[in-house]
Amino acid sequence: MKNWKKWLGIVLSGTMMISLAACGGGSDTASEKKKLVIYTGRDKNVVDTVVPKFKEKYPDIKVEVLTMGAQQILERVRGEKANPQADFWWGAPQTTLMTAADEGLLESYKPSFADKIPTQYKDAQNRWMGEMLLPEVIMYNSKVLKKEEAPQDWDQLLDAKYKDKILIRGVLPSGTMRMIYSSMIFRQGADNPEKGYDWLKKLDANTKEYTQDPTNLYLKLARQEGSLSVWNLQDIMIQKELKKMPFDFIYPKSGAPILVDGVGIVKGAKNADAAKKFYDFLFEENTVQDLSDKFYQIPARSDMKQPSWLKGTELKPLNIDWSVMAKKEKEWMQYWDTNIKNKGKK
Known part of the structure; x- marks a missing residue:
């Protein structure tokens, strides 16, 4: 009987340790992977169209969006360099992104569509890519x-x-x-x-x-x-x-x-995998075409046709x-x- 009680105690103790481990650091890591923080200067109509479609494709990712001017984003990312709070930077003129890249604020990432973006519309080290011409x-x-x-x-x-x-x-x-x-x-x-x-x-x-x-x-x-x-x-x-x-x-x-308005992943992003998923989603042909037709974006992708609404404008x-x-x-x-x-x- 004593041996049986001793054995049961060991089993229960081990079970509790496993449960505590599951409720501890492991779950935090999992939750981090399922979160995405975006700083954006995009129009609310654009955000409200793209983000729900992204969440539909990736329902396990919780998306938080903070909207502000591009210069405000630069200053915020700069101030958070030691402890980045954003994962993805969505929307800024190329000069702002060039400054951010030079200051080591953007991660190098070469997405699958990189070859579709002309050289003059992207960073040579893939720290930012042009999304549209503005x-x-x-x-x-x-x-x-x-x-x-x-x-x-x-x-x-x-x-x-x-x-x-x-x-x-x-x-x-x-x-x-x-x-x-x-x-x-x-x-x-x-x-x-x-x-x-x-x-x-x-x-x-x-x-x-x-x-x-x-x-x-x-x-x-x-x-x-x-x-x-x-x-x-x-x-x-x-x-x-x-x-x-x-x-x-x-x-x-x-x-x-004509500005090249682009995007990038924040250096040291806590949710880099989710940021890469959003990056790729944003440049998918269907997304690009939808934004061009509905929200008057001129795609930076060289393989996309000129929008019909731009006809007659040189x-x-x-x-x-x-x-x-x-x-x-x-x-x-x-x-x-x-x-x-x-x-x-x-």
């Missing part, structure tokens, strides 16, 4: 201005007749706006930015307000608190076609900065050295913020 254009309220009345090129934005008609999304938190403003400096001469600064001073004199975020920009433009802005083509089309906002665009005659690019932009953008934007913003009316 022309930056002139935006206007079509209830206030006829197409022929809106500025047809960048320099026309400086015309005195547009004074207090221009609304600009807050520049520093926005990767899009930083690139538009930096492009305006570059086109005047990157070696000596003074001409570019002078151009932005004249634009500031015509600017009524710098809005807090894109939502405020859309609301104020729709309420006719201003009639003009500069913004990316995709978001203008989303607001026009899906939200039925009274917006339209002018593709500048001299050309537009994607004429401004001649920009993006490596120079990546190096100079921070310096230029700090100068603009300190010496130009809101000083044109004084």
